[in-house]
Amino acid sequence: MPLKIKLRLLTIVLCIVIVVLCIEAYNAIQEDIYDKGPKAQSPEGDNIVIILSGPSYEPGTGTEPEMTQKPMETQKPVGSKKPVSTKPDRTQIPNEEKPNDLNDIAILVNKTNELPSDFVPLNLVKPDVPFVSGAKNNLMRKEAADALERMFDDARKAGFSLYALSGYRRYDNQKQIFNKNIAKYGSIEAANMYSAKPGQSEHQTGLAMDITSAGVKFKLTEAFGDTPEGKWVAANAHRYGFILRYPKGKEQITGYAYEPWHIRFLGEELAARVYHSGLTYEEYLDKAAGNFND
Ligand SMILES: [Zn+2]
CATH class of the missing domain: 3.30.1380.10 (Muramoyl-pentapeptide Carboxypeptidase; domain 2)
Structure with missing residues (x-):
C-alpha cells in the first residue's frame, strides 16, 4: 500500500475517533444536566411555584433550588399568618x-x-x-x-x-x-x-x-x-x-x-x-x- 493512501486512512480513522469522543463528551454533559432535574429549573419554573403558592408567598432570590422539590405546605414563609391556599386571593386582584x-x-x-x-x-x-x-x-x-x-x-x-x-x-x-x-x-x-x-x-x-x-x-x-x-x-x-x-x-x-x-x-x-x-x-x-x- 502506498504511503499516501496509508496516511489518508490514518487521517480518516483519527477523524472518526475524534467524532466518537465528541459525541461521548456531549452525552455525558446532557446526562449530568438531566440528573440535576428540578434543582436546575429555570426562573419560569420558580414563577409557576410562586403563583401556585398564592400571593402571600414572598418569592426568594431564586438561589434555593431545593424549594421547588418540597411540597406546597412547606413553602409557607416563616412568620406568615395567612393559611396556605392554592386558590387565588381575590382581594389582591387590582380593581x-x-x-x-x-x-x-x-x-x-x-x-x-x-x-x-x-x-x-x-x-x-x-x-x-x-x-x-x-x-x-x-x-x-x-x-x-x-x-x-x-x-x-x-x-x-x-x-x-x-x-x-x-x-x-x-x-x-x-x-x-x-x-x-x-x-x-x-x-x-x-x-x-x-x-x-x-x-x-x-x-x-x-x-x-x-x-x-x-x-x-x-x-x-x-x-x-x-x-x-x-x-x-x-x-x-x-x-x-x-x-x-x-x-x-x-x-x-x-x-x-x-x-x-x-x-x-x-x-x-x-x-x-x-x-x-x-x-x-x-x-x-x-x-x-x-x-x-x-
Ligand atoms: Zn331614583
Missing part, C-alpha cells in the same frame, strides 16, 4: 381588572346585584338642565347627562317643563337616606320598598335621575305619573336612552314601589328594546338570556 363591568351602561343593579361601597362611576358631570332648588346630588355619567339635556330640551319645546332632583349618589349618601327611611317607615322592609339599601341603588351607577315638575310641587310622588310631564316622560324617555325603571304593577319583580320619577339610562338602542318589550329590565335581561340564539 383595574374589572372597570368595564361596573361601568357598563347596561349594568343591572337591584336587590340581588350590588355595587361595591367604594365604586364611583367614570366621567361624572352636572347636566345642563333645570334642577329643583337645593338639589345636591346633581351629577350623572357624561353619556347620561348629554341624553338628559336633549330630553329636557325636547320636552320644553313640546311644552313640558321638567326638573331634575337627584342623580348620582355616593354609597354613604344612600346609607343616610336608607337609615332616614327606616325611621320614617318603621322597618327595614318598608324602607326598602321605597328606597334602596346602600350598594343596591341605581343612583350609585351615575346612570339614574329622579325628575319632577311644578305640577306636583317638585316632589317625588306617584302623582307625577298622572301629570302631562310624567306622561310625556313615560312615552318618550326611551327615545333618549332612558327607561322608567320601576313601573306600576311590577313591584314584585323590581322589588320597589312604582316610581314614575326615576329614569335610568341604558343607551338609545337598549332602552328602546326594553320599552317596546313592555318588560321590566330584570324581565328583559332574563328573556334575552333565554333567547340568546333568536
